[in-house]
Amino acid sequence: MEVGDVCRRDVVYGTRDTSVAAAAKLMRQHHVGDVIVVDRADAERMPIGIVTDRDIVMEVVALGVDPAASTLGDLVTWGELVTVRDSASCAATLRLMRDKGVRRLPVVDERGVLAGVISVDDLLPRFVDELSEFADLAVRGRQREVETRPSASEKSG
Numbered sequence: 001m002e003v004g005d006v007c008r009r010d011v012v013y014g015t016r017d018t019s020v021a022a023a024a025k026l027m028r029q030h031h032v033g034d035v036i037v038v039d040r041a042d043a044e045r046m047p048i049g050i051v052t053d054r055d056i057v058m059e060v061v062a063l064g065v066d067p068a069a070s071t072l073g074d075l076v077t078w079g080e081l082v083t084v085r086d087s088a089s090c091a092a093t094l095r096l097m098r099d100k101g102v103r104r105l106p107v108v109d110e111r112g113v114l115a116g117v118i119s120v121d122d123l124l125p126r127f128v129d130e131l132s133e134f135a136d137l138a139v140r141g142r143q144r145e146v147e148t149r150p151s152a153s154e155k156s157g
Helices: 020-030 053-061 090-100 120-148 152-156
Strands: 013-015 034-038 047-052 104-108 114-119
Touching: 013 020, 020 034, 020 053, 034 114, 047 053, 047 104, 090 104, 090 120, 114 120
Parallel strands: 013 034
Antiparallel strands: 034 047, 104 114
């Protein structure tokens, strides 16, 4: 399965000039933990960063910075944005997240335009379902053996 099939397409975004206070309000309004920072807010939204609720707590609230006076551009670490193509597999995306130590990634199309956002929370159910299939296989394999191969005591009895 491709990331484009499971990512959230209703992305909450802002520009580098969006205040941190406005971004926090957007997160609350849309019940999300991140805002994707784009270069401009038109149809060709190119992601340039991601700001999470944790970023706001650690870099603004904990330091006593005024959220109305700081912007998303102040919080973005330039040149370090990790994105994933919408055609990437879920397994490859999970490996990328692990390797980069991130829980969320902007999803981009072949031109690099923002197409969605994927989080560990979005991927987890996919992998849990697959692991459940493995567990069922182990149980079913034993059941099949019991049904098709009688034990030694049943043969001699």
